[in-house]
Amino acid sequence: MASFPSSLLVLALLAPNIIQASHISAPYVHRHHTRALNLPQGWRAQGCITDNPGARSLTGSAFTDTVNMTVESCVNFCVQGGFIFAGLEFSQECYCGNNIVNGGTNATASDCNAPCKGDATEECGGNSRLSLFWSGQQPPPPPQTVPSVGLWKSLGCFSDNGGSRTLGNQFQPTGNFSVETCTDTCFNNGYPLAGMEFADECYCDTDFRNGGASTPLADCNMPCAGNSSEFCGGPNRLNVYNFTGTLPHGPTPPAGGGGGGGGGGTPVFPATDLPAPWEYAACYVDGAHGRVFPNELADNSNLTIESCIASCSAQNFTLAGAEFSVQCFCGNTLINGATLGQEADCNMGCGGNATEACGGPNRLSVYTATGNVTALPVPVTQNTSLPDGWSYQGCLQDGGTRVFPHQLNWVDNTTVVDCINQCQAFGFPAAGLEFGNQCFCGDVSDAQTNSPGLAPESDCSFPCSGDPIHLCGGPLRLGYYSFNGNLDVWHTPANTGRYEFLIGGLVVPLVATVGLNGKVNFLEKLGTGFPNSTGAYELDLSLVDDFEHAWRELHVHSDVFCSASIILPDKGARQLNVGGWSLESTFGVRLYTPNGTPGVNGTNDWEENFNELHLQQGRWYPSSLVMPNGSVLVVGGEEGSNGAPIPTLEILPTPEGGPTYLFMDWLERTDPNNLYPFLHVLPSGNIFVGYYNEARILNPKTFDTIKTLPNMPGSVTSFTGGRTYPMEGTAVLLPQRAPYTDPLEILICGGLRLWRCSRQLCHHGTRG
Structure with a gap:
């Protein structure tokens, strides 16, 4: 292409079978954890499920911990809330619930591979994926919209806006949050309309305001924080109830705390006795254009300014904000167009200290550790300063x-x-x-x-x-x-090769080698292949129109599955194959000398005698290379199918003096992602070896590392993407032309991202 990187790999993604479920009792595939989890009795891992940030699969209590999140801390949090499901997401988020809702379904187990922030040996979900845990108890009936509570009748689900509320007065009911406690609070304060939002927010008023309108009932899909059998609104959605009887008195606006720790009219003040360098900044408006802090902690009925600051400071944030008596927020800047509010609006006492001001409804008491507060404007779409094109x-x-x-x-x-x-x-x-x-x-x-x-x-x-x-x-x-540039500028030479169908094959070959006799030798696995196969066949290209005579049976004596092949630099251009599948075959050294001519069968066959000639160490998935002096270098592999690593290299013919193979720490360190390493002789005579996502240059006599090269680029989504097996890329020397003074170039393409995959299942491609 003219100005854009070209694709070197066709990507294939395997789609897992998804099972739909409205709730989950026990069918999830269990995940493997790297160490035993210390969970409460009866709790167990239930696999990986999907999640939607806009409509959560677990809609009970939740909290985020960017430093210390573990499976145990999340499960214990959900246990304390009386929930039977706990889910961890994105390394740092914990969600609880009694039902799996909003279309949460089975996901591929490898999707939940994000290490927990508090313990990297544990897995805490992934992006839009929950690592699910279950108490073993059956879920209660799913939540429903309560049609009525006494004389309070449901009006349905209504829209709301944090900057301009549909119901203008926010209260904090006493006790566990539910439809009953919110409607009771509105009744006692003289309001005929009650609305529950976001599981634990209660609003009251005498009329609908600011364009609040009816929305589909399904939008109000969050169970009440204190009663999971009832719905209490949703994000910017209110379950609204209308009182049809006679109220005890006229409306009484919220004052000083609304039941959440305020002093019932007692004056509250910013905290002053704080650890240096923290100090009070100001009262800020929240929610006019979205939350002005990027990080919200779990609600805390015992919140104080000191505890909020301690939580934010522990996570290296320099700003802390308290709102509505029980809410703590952290960040380094204020976002979404935060503006100063009236100091008198931050008038709600903290849940844990009624003399301290902890914000108010949509108001934040903000504290700073730097002496400054940076408030960023309302974000906009970026249309300028983009990369060219x-x-x-x-x-x-x-x-x-x-x-x-x-x-x-x-x-x-x-x-x-x-x-x-x-x-x-x-x-x-x-x-x-x-x-x-x-x-x-x-x-x-x-x-x-x-x-x-x-x-x-x-x-x-x-x-x-x-x-x-x-x-x-x-x-x-x-x-x-x-x-927007041109992606279709291809530089095609005048003469190009092409693929043609020549003849039906006998087997799917593991190795195909063009011989000195102009014929093609095919090797396939013996013993683990077709029962009537001889393991080797030779194709005479001059007879491709005559199937019966085009193929000649050859024979191998052991299984060549995952072996390595080269052509020796001798007069007969003998073909050498080493390694194999298991047992003696992994030590195999096989030789074939091509003979015959086009149209005339040869008489030679593959030669192998384990008792006379074999490798020093058994190798499955090794690579081999003819060195400048004619010796053969054999590198890496494993001791058999998915066996222990063989992090060594050896020379053929075997030098005298007992075991002469050499240990290579870089092979041991990168197993099992370095099989079939890429080997090339450089013009200097030194040896290039590429393995996993690394590469180095070796001395051809001592095999010491002369130079460690920069890591190869991984996939677009992971720098850990690799190129050698099991990532299944390939490598080739680019053509050299006289006078051979240009730098040698090695093309390595294809591969896979490292996704905790096994050799049997590894399907995320590397492009480039």
Whole structure:
């Protein structure tokens, strides 16, 4: 291509079978953990399930811990809340529930491979994937919209907006949050309308305000924090109830705390006795354009300013904010156009100290460790300062089947430019950003095929985690960018090769070698292949129109599965094959001397005698190379199929003096991802070896490392992507031309990303 990296690999993705379920009792495939988990009695791992940030699969209590999250801490948190399911996501998020809702379904086990922030030996889900744990108890009936509570009648689900509330007065009911406690609070304060939102927020008023309107009942899908059998609204959605009787008195607005730790009119003040260098900054408006802090901790009924600051400081944040008596937020900057509020609006006492001000409804008491507060503007779509040739295409709908196949999760540092650059570096002309911290790469055709189309721009409202003045999509919404240059400029030589069908084959060969006699020798596995196979066949290309005479049976004596082959630099151009499948075959040294002429069968066959000639160590998946002095170098492998590593190299013919193989620490360190290493002789006579995602140059006499080369690029989604087996890339020397003064070039292409895969299942491709 003229100005864009070309693709060197055709990618194939295997789609797992997905089982739909409204709740889960026990059928999930169990995951392997690297150490035993210390879970409460009866709790067990239940596998990996899907999650949707816009409609969670577990809708009970939740919290985030960017430093100390473990499976145990999440499960214990859910146990304390009386939940039977616990789920961990994105290394640091914990969710609880009594039912799996909103379409949560089985996911591929390897999707849940993110190490926990507090213990890297444990797995804490993945992106939009939950590592699920279950108490062993059967779930209670799923939540429902309560039709009535006494004289309170349900009006359905209504829209809300944090900046302009549908019901204007927020209270905090006493006791476990439920429809009953919220309606009771509104009754006691003289309001005929009660609304529950986001599982644990209660709003009261005398009328609907600010354009609040009825929405589908399914939008109110979050169980009440204190009663999981009832729905209490959703994100920006209210379950609204109307009182049909007579109220005890007129409306009484919330004052000083509304039941959440405020002093019932007692004055509250900012905290002053704080650990240096923390100090009070100001009262800020929250929610006018979205949350102004990027990180929210779990609600704490015993919250104090000191405890909120301690939690934020422990995670290296320099700003802390308290809201509505029990909510603590952390960050390093304020985002989403945060503005100063009236100091008198931060008038709710802290849940754990009623003399301290912990914000108010949509108001934050903000504290700083630097003496400054940086408030960033409302984020906008980035249309300028993009990489050359790229432009914004709109807010694109995403879904359960992702629009773009390659996903990167940059929790704290996602930017539009970085996402585009990463996609472009690996040859992808389309980039999408979602949920503020996700980058997707793919092709323009993916957007055309896999997306229902563009969504309203307002749906892409999440600030980028690494650039909060710009937008990076939203829940199941992609900020979509594409490359507008010419992708179809190919430089094709006048003479090109082509593929032709010549003749039907006898077997699927493991090794195909063109011989000095102009015929092609095919080797296939013996013993583990077809029972009537001889393991070797020779094809006479002059007889491809005569199937009966084109093939000659040859014979091997042991199984050549996953062996290595080369042509020796002798007069007969003998073919050498070493290693194999198991037992004696892994020590195998096999020789074939081609003879015969086109149209005339040869008489030679493969020679092998384990008792006379064999490798010093058995090898499965080794590589071999003819060195400048004519000796044969054999490198790496394992002792048999999926066996222990053989991190050594040896020479044929075997030098005298007992075992002469040499240990290589770099082979041991990178097993099992270094099989079939790439070997090439350089013009200097030194030896290039490429393995996994590393490469080095060896001295051909001592085999010491002369130079360690930079790591090879991985896949677009992981720098750990590899090239050698089981990642299944390939390598070749590019042609050299007289006078042979140009630098030698080695092309390595294909491979796979490292995804905790086994040799039997490893299917995430590397492009480039």
